[in-house]
Amino acid sequence: MPKVKVADSTVLPEKCPKILAFANQKGGSGKSTGAVHAADWFIQKGRSAILVDADGQQSSSSWLKDLELPCKVISDPEALFDELPRLAKSYDVVVVDGPGNASEVTKAVLIRSDLILIPCRDSMIDLASTGKIVQFVRQAKEIRGGLPIAAIYLNAVKDNTILLREAREALQSGIIPLLNTTLPDRQCIKDSPGQGNTVFRMKGEAARTAARAYTKLFVEALKLFDSES
Structure with a gap:
């Protein structure tokens, strides 16, 4: 299928994150899908962007090769800690696809990122699984004096269902904001x-x-970052 760019007149906020990461310790939450779409969206908006695949499965890096977009695989926490700020000097935006587990790699991503987006499905199992990543984010914010800015979003949902309503109610009372x-x-x-x-x-x-x-979704997340950073 030909890769045709679509026209999009959306104006980006003045302040954008240099390092944007998608994180959740549960596999299948939509991290890789979100990260790849974010990288492609920024590039189509005229920004230079690279995706860093920090997930051991390396699903997003294989996908980026098909799209012929910049990508780098870094799954070592020490290498991530050193390399992310270097890449941020060379690109407008560094998008990170975090691992599907609660690990030292996840902590390194949180310590270096400006904005964290946490995808979550509307099942009770998925909602319960966000507890660990929320704890990691809270600890990183304490260490860094408020960064990273973080938000949860509901992914792969069906409209107007009881599950969606219950998921919204469960997440809206948390310490990390839920995107509309x-x-x-x-x-x-x-x-x-x-x-x-x-x-x-x-x-x-x-x-x-x-x-x-x-x-x-991306515009809402960027506006949140712009207002809180």
């Missing part, structure tokens, strides 16, 4: 890695709807 924007459960998003594509480059109304949701 949710990402829908769409087949085109699930298909994008296998097609070596993102919804920003795919054709059809379903892909355009998903692209608008991602854009809304």
Whole structure:
């Protein structure tokens, strides 16, 4: 499928994070999908961006090769700690795909990132699993005097369900804010890695709807960062 860029007139906030990470210790939450779409979105907005794959499965780096976008695999915590600020000097944005576990790699990512986005599905198992990453973020914020700015977003949800309502209620009372924007459960998003594509480059109304949701999510997260940093 041809990789066609879509027009997007969204204006980025004045202040953007140099290092943006997607983190959650539970696999399958949507970290890699979010990270790849974020990297592609920034590049289509005219920003130089690189994705750092810190997940041992290296799913996002394989995907980025198909997209022909900059990517680097770094899964050692000490190397991450040293390399992330160096990359931030060479690119407008460094997007990090964190590991699917609570590890020293996750801690290194939190210590170096400016903005952390935590994807979460609307099942009770997934909601319960956010506890450890929230604890890690709280500790990093204490050490760094308020950074990283962090937010949770609900991923792959169906609209107007009891599960979605209960998930919102459960997360809105936490110490990390829940973004208003949710990402829908769409087949085109699930298909994008296998097609070596993102919804920003795919054709059809379903892909355009998903692209608008991602854009809304990223803009909301950037505005949060701009207001709190």
